[in-house]
Amino acid sequence: MRVLILGGDGYLGWPTAMDMAARGHDVWVIDNYLRRHMAADTDSEPLIPAPKLPDRAALFEAATGHKIRVTEGDAGDRETLARVFQEFVPEALIHYAEQPSAPYSMRDYDSARITLDNNLGVTFNAIWAILEHAPDCHLIKLGTMGEYGTPNIDIEEGWIDIEHKGRRDTFLFPRAAGSLYHTTKVLDTDLIWFYCRVYGLRATDLMQGPVYGLTLPEAGGDTRLMPHFHYDDIFGTALNRFLVQAVAGVPLTVYGKGGQTRGYLNLLDTLQCVNLAMETPVEPGRLRILNQFTETFSVNALAEQVRRVGGQMGLDVTVQNLPNPRKEAEEHYYNPAHSGLLDLGLQPHYLTDEVMAEMLSLVRDHADRIDTGRILPRVKWN
Numbered sequence: 367m368r369v370l371i372l373g374g375d376g377y378l379g380w381p382t383a384m385d386m387a388a389r390g391h392d393v394w395v396i397d398n399y400l401r402r403h404m405a406a407d408t409d410s411e412p413l414i415p416a417p418k419l420p421d422r423a424a425l426f427e428a429a430t431g432h433k434i435r436v437t438e439g440d441a442g443d444r445e446t447l448a449r450v451f452q453e454f455v456p457e458a459l460i461h462y463a464e465q466p467s468a469p470y471s472m473r474d475y476d477s478a479r480i481t482l483d484n485n486l487g488v489t490f491n492a493i494w495a496i497l498e499h500a501p502d503c504h505l506i507k508l509g510t511m512g513e514y515g516t517p518n519i520d521i522e523e524g525w526i527d528i529e530h531k532g533r534r535d536t537f538l539f540p541r542a543a544g545s546l547y548h549t550t551k552v553l554d555t556d557l558i559w560f561y562c563r564v565y566g567l568r569a570t571d572l573m574q575g576p577v578y579g580l581t582l583p584e585a586g587g588d589t590r591l592m593p594h595f596h597y598d599d600i601f602g603t604a605l606n607r608f609l610v611q612a613v614a615g616v617p618l619t620v621y622g623k624g625g626q627t628r629g630y631l632n633l634l635d636t637l638q639c640v641n642l643a644m645e646t647p648v649e650p651g652r653l654r655i656l657n658q659f660t661e662t663f664s665v666n667a668l669a670e671q672v673r674r675v676g677g678q679m680g681l682d683v684t685v686q687n688l689p690n691p692r693k694e695a696e697e698h699y700y701n702p703a704h705s706g707l708l709d710l711g712l713q714p715h716y717l718t719d720e721v722m723a724e725m726l727s728l729v730r731d732h733a734d735r736i737d738t739g740r741i742l743p744r745v746k747w748n
């Protein structure tokens with residue numbers, strides 16, 4: 367298939383590009399390096415430096431023989447997208463190109479504005495590029511489980527049947543995001559649903575949980591082909607911060623009581639999920655929503671596993687609770703459905719002690735690059 371990936375330099379975008387190319391698809395990526403610029407501006411560069419897209423694509427082609435076409439440009443720019451669409455006419459559009467950090471979106475007016483304009487702008491342009499240049503193209507969009515928040519009822523897979531005053535109908539499951547970033551994802555979903563209903567767009571919106579993992583068969587151990595690993599308070603996930611804190615010998619910093627529970631998945635499973643979604647395109651006018659995670663953990667459970675596995679590797683790991691910089695429930699009910707991707711054939715890779723030890727070893731190999739000054743929270747929700 368002809369697969370266009372927006373955000374192809376990112377943590378998920380680059381591995382997806384390699385994976386799709388290795389599966390024999392014709393792959394084209396677009397990225398304007400927004401993430402690299404934001405990381406540089408906030409002193410949040412990844413642990414392992416990576417070359418930019420043309421060099422990565424050349425390295426990958428030399429190692430595997432598979433070609434990845436690259437456009438260094440803004441997917442929020444209509445002409446840039448139009449040029450690529452007219453030449454390539456993609457059959458699937460995988461849309462990762464957003465500002466994905468909750469803390470970044472809560473920093474100040476400018477960061478909030480960039481998040482809102484960029485995320486909604488790219489989604490809007492992606493939809494219009496499909497409508498104008500490739501109307502059969504299947505939009506595969508990365509949403510987030512954070513769209514749902516933490517309601518005190520079971521979370522369904524995108525939709526909920528409601529009976530009201532004796533009548534029934536099906537609606538988008540209620541959303542209650544906890545940051546402006548997550549709110550842009552809610553708005554994306556509404557925008558896509560509108561264009562499905564009224565214009566016949568076909569779309570899959572993947573409600574993904576936090577992703578972990580660095581090792582990919584296609585990278586062949588070459589760190590220049592590995593995805594970015596951020597461990598700072600702005601772009602790093604809680605698990606990435608814990609791995610680095612364990613190696614650096616500083617306490618793992620749990621925000622608040624640590625009962626915050628989320629659905630996680632291995633990077634290898636993101637690749638599977640996106641591929642499964644692509645292989646089963648939905649019919650025109652349909653918005654399919656799939657909850658994309660394989661297991662749930664509280665922050666305390668992650669910290670405990672890092673402490674235990676780190677201890678087995680000879681690391682002296684301690685845990686410290688910090689006042690929570692975010693506004694979120696620290697103890698809550700959490701029972702989201704996630705059978706859709708399993709039904710499509712997802713074979714989960716779980717967060718075993720071996721997987722965690724592998725990540726800790728990789729971090730330890732680059733311990734000299736750790737800057738512990740960028741791990742403690744710099745952004746507060748209020």
Ligand SMILES: NC(=O)c1ccc[n+]([C@@H]2O[C@H](COP(=O)([O-])OP(=O)(O)OC[C@H]3O[C@@H](n4cnc5c(N)ncnc54)[C@H](O)[C@@H]3O)[C@@H](O)[C@H]2O)c1
Pocket residue numbers: 372373374375376377378379396397398399400401402439440441442461462463464465466484488508509510511574575576577578594
């Ligand atoms: N990584 C996770 O754990 C996770 C979890 C849930 C959802 N998601 C979603 O998945 C998507 C990808 O996440 P990621 O972790 O790879 O983020 P990332 O920041 O590493 O990748 C996004 C890429 O998009 C690019 N980009 C942003 N705006 C652009 C624009 N206007 N034009 C061209 N390129 C642009 C960035 O430069 C970056 O390389 C995001 O939409 C994110 O919200 C990620």
